[in-house]
Amino acid sequence: MNILIFTILIWAASLIAGFLGALTGLGGGVVIVPLLTLVFGVDIRYAIGASLISVIATSSGAASAYVKEGFSNIRIGMFLEVATTLGALLGAFIATKLSTSVIAIIFGLILIHSSYLTIKRISESQLAIKPDPLATRLKFDGAYPVAGGSESYHVQGVPQGFSIMFLAGSISGLLGIGSGAVKVLAMDQAMRIPFKVSTATSNFMIGVTAAAGAGIYLNRGYIDPVLAMPVILGVLLGSLLGARHLFEAETKNLRLIFSAIILLLAIEMIYSGIKGYH
Amino acid sequence: MTGQKQAWTDHKVEVFIGNLLRAGVIGAALLVVLGGIIYLLHQGLSLPDFKTFKGEPQELRHVGAIIKHAFSLHGRGLIQLGLLVLIATPIARVALSIFAFSRQRDRLYVIVTCIVLAVLCYSLFGGR
Numbered sequence: 001m002n003i004l005i006f007t008i009l010i011w012a013a014s015l016i017a018g019f020l021g022a023l024t025g026l027g028g029g030v031v032i033v034p035l036l037t038l039v040f041g042v043d044i045r046y047a048i049g050a051s052l053i054s055v056i057a058t059s060s061g062a063a064s065a066y067v068k069e070g071f072s073n074i075r076i077g078m079f080l081e082v083a084t085t086l087g088a089l090l091g092a093f094i095a096t097k098l099s100t101s102v103i104a105i106i107f108g109l110i111l112i113h114s115s116y117l118t119i120k121r122i123s124e125s126q127l128a129i130k131p132d133p134l135a136t137r138l139k140f141d142g143a144y145p146v147a148g149g150s151e152s153y154h155v156q157g158v159p160q161g162f163s164i165m166f167l168a169g170s171i172s173g174l175l176g177i178g179s180g181a182v183k184v185l186a187m188d189q190a191m192r193i194p195f196k197v198s199t200a201t202s203n204f205m206i207g208v209t210a211a212a213g214a215g216i217y218l219n220r221g222y223i224d225p226v227l228a229m230p231v232i233l234g235v236l237l238g239s240l241l242g243a244r245h246l247f248e249a250e251t252k253n254l255r256l257i258f259s260a261i262i263l264l265l266a267i268e269m270i271y272s273g274i275k276g277y278h
Numbered sequence: 279m280t281g282q283k284q285a286w287t288d289h290k291v292e293v294f295i296g297n298l299l300r301a302g303v304i305g306a307a308l309l310v311v312l313g314g315i316i317y318l319l320h321q322g323l324s325l326p327d328f329k330t331f332k333g334e335p336q337e338l339r340h341v342g343a344i345i346k347h348a349f350s351l352h353g354r355g356l357i358q359l360g361l362l363v364l365i366a367t368p369i370a371r372v373a374l375s376i377f378a379f380s381r382q383r384d385r386l387y388v389i390v391t392c393i394v395l396a397v398l399c400y401s402l403f404g405g406r
Contacts, residue, residue: 004322043331060367061303064296085397207368215401221333225357229314
C-alpha cells in the first residue's frame with residue numbers, strides 16, 4: 001500500500017469518525033487513535049499527535065456557531081482552563097514517560113467509560129437556587145437565552161469542578177482526545193451549570209486544552225504532517241456534515257451503534273496493550 | 279441600560295472571535311491541502327512508515343524552524359505550517375479575550391486569562 005492509498009483510506013475513515021462524533025456529541029477524536037493504531041498499524045505516539053490536532057480543528061471550526069447562540073460562558077471557561085491547560089501539560093509530560101503499552105491500556109479504559117456515557121445520557125441535574133459565595137466572587141452566574149427571554153443560573157461547587165477539570169485536561173494531554181464528556185460532567189454535575197451552557201463552554205475549552213498538549217507534542221516530534229493531513233481534513237469535513245444533520249437524524253440507535261463500536265475498540269486496545277507489554 | 283449595552287459589546291467581541299477562529303481553520307485547511315497535494319505528487323507512490331516511532335526532524339518541530347521550512351514550499355513543511363496555524367487559533371482566542379476583559383476593566387479575568395496564555399506559550403515555545 002503506497003502513501004496515496006494510505007492517505008485516502010485514512011481520510012475516509014476520519015470523515016466517518018468525525019461525522020459520527022458530531023452526531024452523537026462525543027467528538028471524532030475518541031475513535032481516531034484506536035482507528036490509526038489498530039486498523040492502520042500506526043505507532044500510538046503519532047496517532048495521539050494527529051488526534052490532538054483534529055480535536056483543535058473541530059473545536060475551532062464549531063466555535064462560531066456556538067458563539068452565535070449565546071450559550072457559552074466565557075468567564076467559567078477561562079477560569080477552568082487554568083486547570084485544564086495545566087492538566088494537559090502534565091498529561092503530555094507523563095505520556096513521554098509511559099510505555100506505549102500502558103498508554104494503550106489507559107486509552108482502552110477511558111474508551112469503556114466513553115462507551116458507557118454514550119448510552120446512559122446524563123440526566124440534567126437540578127439547577128441551584130441559591131448563589132454560592134466563591135462563584136459569585138468569580139462572576140460565574142449568568143443567563144442564557146430561552147424562548148421568550150432569558151433564564152438565569154447560579155454556579156455551585158467551584159473547587160470540585162476545578163479538580164475534575166484538571167483531571168480532564170490530564171486525560172486530554174495524555175491520550176490526545178478532547179475529553180469533552182468529562183468536561184461536561186464536571187460542569188453539569190458538580191457545578192450545576194445548565195446543559196446548553198456547559199456544552200457550549202466545553203467546546204470552547206476543548207480547543208484551548210488540546211492546544212496546550214499539542215505544543216508539547218509538536219516540540220517532541222510526535223506530530224507528523226503526512227499522517228495528520230488526512231486525519232484533520234477528514235474529521236473537519238465529517239464533523240461539519242454531522243453538525244448539519246444533527247436535528248434530522250434518529251440519534252438513539254446511532255448512539256447505541258457508536259457506543260458498541262467504541263466498546264469493541266476499547267477491548268482491542270487493552271488486548272493490544274497487554275500483548276505488547278514486556 | 280448600561281448592563282444591556284455591555285452585554286451587547288461582549289457578544290460583539292465574541293462574534294468577532296468566532297469569525298476569526300473560522301478564518302483560522304479555513305486558512306489552515308487550505309495550507310494543509312496545498313502541502314498535501316505537493317507532497318503526494320512527489321512522494322505518493324512511496325511506502326508509508328508509521329509503524330515505528332522515530333520522531334520528526336528538527337525543522338518540523340519548532341515554531342521558527344517550521345515557518346522557515348514552509349517558505350521553501352516543501353509539501354511536509356507547508357502541511358506543518360497549516361497545523362501550526364490550527365494550534366494558534368485557540369491561542370489567538372485566549373489572547374483576544376485579554377483585550378475583551380481589559381475593555382471591561384475586569385482585572386481578575388485579565389490575570390486569569392494571562393495565566394492561561396502563559397501556559398499555552400510555555401507549551402508551544404518552552405516545552406521540550
